Amino acid sequence: MSEDLHSHSHSHADVLNDSNDHSQEHGHSHGHDHGGHGHCNHSHDMPSSSEQEAEMEAISSVVTSFLYYKTYALNNAIYRRLKCIDELSEPHRQIVASLGTIDKIKRAETLIRENYKLMLDIVYSSSVGSMPDPAGDAGVFKEWLKRFFEVRQSAGKQEVSDSHMKKLYGTMKLFVRDWSSEGADERRLTYGPLIEALEDEFSDIAPESRGSVRVLVPGAGLGRLAYDICCRGFSTQGNEFSYFMLFASNYILNSSLEERQHAVYPYIHQFSHVACSEDQMRAVYIPDALPRDMPYSATAEFSMTAGDFIEVYGADDEKEKWDAIVTCFFMDTAKNVLAYLDTIWHALKPGAVWVNLGPLLWHFDNVAGESSIEFTRDEFLELAVKMGFVFDESKNKEDILLPYTADPKSMLQYTYHAFMCVARKPK
Numbered sequence: 001m002s003e004d005l006h007s008h009s010h011s012h013a014d015v016l017n018d019s020n021d022h023s024q025e026h027g028h029s030h031g032h033d034h035g036g037h038g039h040c041n042h043s044h045d046m047p048s049s050s051e052q053e054a055e056m057e058a059i060s061s062v063v064t065s066f067l068y069y070k071t072y073a074l075n076n077a078i079y080r081r082l083k084c085i086d087e088l089s090e091p092h093r094q095i096v097a098s099l100g101t102i103d104k105i106k107r108a109e110t111l112i113r114e115n116y117k118l119m120l121d122i123v124y125s126s127s128v129g130s131m132p133d134p135a136g137d138a139g140v141f142k143e144w145l146k147r148f149f150e151v152r153q154s155a156g157k158q159e160v161s162d163s164h165m166k167k168l169y170g171t172m173k174l175f176v177r178d179w180s181s182e183g184a185d186e187r188r189l190t191y192g193p194l195i196e197a198l199e200d201e202f203s204d205i206a207p208e209s210r211g212s213v214r215v216l217v218p219g220a221g222l223g224r225l226a227y228d229i230c231c232r233g234f235s236t237q238g239n240e241f242s243y244f245m246l247f248a249s250n251y252i253l254n255s256s257l258e259e260r261q262h263a264v265y266p267y268i269h270q271f272s273h274v275a276c277s278e279d280q281m282r283a284v285y286i287p288d289a290l291p292r293d294m295p296y297s298a299t300a301e302f303s304m305t306a307g308d309f310i311e312v313y314g315a316d317d318e319k320e321k322w323d324a325i326v327t328c329f330f331m332d333t334a335k336n337v338l339a340y341l342d343t344i345w346h347a348l349k350p351g352a353v354w355v356n357l358g359p360l361l362w363h364f365d366n367v368a369g370e371s372s373i374e375f376t377r378d379e380f381l382e383l384a385v386k387m388g389f390v391f392d393e394s395k396n397k398e399d400i401l402l403p404y405t406a407d408p409k410s411m412l413q414y415t416y417h418a419f420m421c422v423a424r425k426p427k
């Protein structure tokens with residue numbers, strides 16, 4: 001129970017941070033393009049060989065998680081449970097069997113195998129960072145895979161860490177939030193106010209003429225907010241540094257051929273807080289919208305960049321490039337939020353707007369060996385004012401009740417009391 005509570009109390013970090021292995025998950029920023037609907041050209045220097053090695057290590061640990069998903073999930077979610085039932089006394093075992101519990105677990109096994117096909121598809125459809133394109137020369141890709149397994153082995157790494165698998169499970173839930181019709185309510189509550197504020201800001205420009213308005217979405221997750229903003233006519237760029245997110249968003253954004261093309265079983269690993277087995281076994285279909293059918297693709301560009309927000313957008317060539325920056329469940333991912341604010345300031349044009357919505361689950365709070373400065377909401381707002389931002393007080397809102405990758409059918413529900421603010425970098 002306490003483990004559950006812990007993971008839920010950090011639930012929006014599930015896909016992101018864990019105390020031990022930040023460095024193994026994140027991109028090192030050299031601003032790769034990502035997303036086939038437009039281009040952003042970052043003229044950053046080529047990474048050094050040690051940076052390349054670090055990137056290889058980061059990608060390999062994430063790819064390994066995708067590839068070991070089946071083994072890990074079967075061992076942890078299925079075989080362990082079947083063994084416990086096997087060890088029951090015969091009368092108890094028969095009662096349990098009569099409830100259908102064993103059949104349920106076996107059904108879960110089948111669905112984990114289905115999830116695995118999707119995980120493999122994601123890895124084999126992606127080309128992220130310096131990883132060769134799996135759709136290209138098969139020999140080159142195999143050689144690359146072999147190399148990274150060797151690198152891992154020689155580094156004495158266990159095949160896959162619990163924290164990485166938790167992030168992979170979290171990524172499946174993010175598919176629901178961002179790319180399924182089941183996630184529509186969560187998106188309406190969360191992305192809705194941000195998009196509304198943006199539309200309000202640029203209400204004098206018709207959607208077909210908004211392509212010259214450049215909107216940046218740092219910490220873009222699986223890219224839906226950025227995509228939805230682009231669907232309103234704005235040229236939009238999402239930025240991410242987690243390879244879990246980059247693999248998954250790359251897959252959805254670039255490989256989707258039809259709506260509801262893939263079934264994912266995101267709740268299959270969860271045996272607690274379940275009212276009935278249909279809830280746990282249910283499929284969620286993705287995507288609910290086809291990224292390649294963007295309504296304003298002739299006028300608005302869409303792209304994703306890989307890399308740390310501060311490194312990519314703190315660069316000289318990003319100075320005063322953006323008309324709006326939209327942060328959603330992002331500001332609290334900072335170790336030092338002043339550095340995020342500095343970067344937002346640097347990247348915004350004079351007079352441009354920053355729209356923010358989220359809770360304050362400081363991701364590095366109490367993480368061993370990491371620095372972290374946590375602020376209250378009031379301190380955070382004051383900090384932004386002291387750094388020069390001017391708030392539109394009429395648009396600041398408190399106590400916005402929000403779920404995050406919630407399973408609406410779960411017997412356990414968490415709600416964030418988030419806040420929203422709209423600020424401007426003065427001219």
Ligand SMILES: C[S@@+](CC[C@H](N)C(=O)[O-])C[C@H]1O[C@@H](n2cnc3c(N)ncnc32)[C@H](O)[C@@H]1O
Nearest residue numbers: 012016219220221240241242308309328329333
């Ligand atoms: C809590 S998630 C929110 C994702 C998305 N905005 C949403 O609302 O669903 C925060 C995201 O920020 C990303 N992130 C955290 N720190 C980052 C950084 N310094 N640069 C780029 N992305 C970062 C994480 O990988 C994660 O996907």
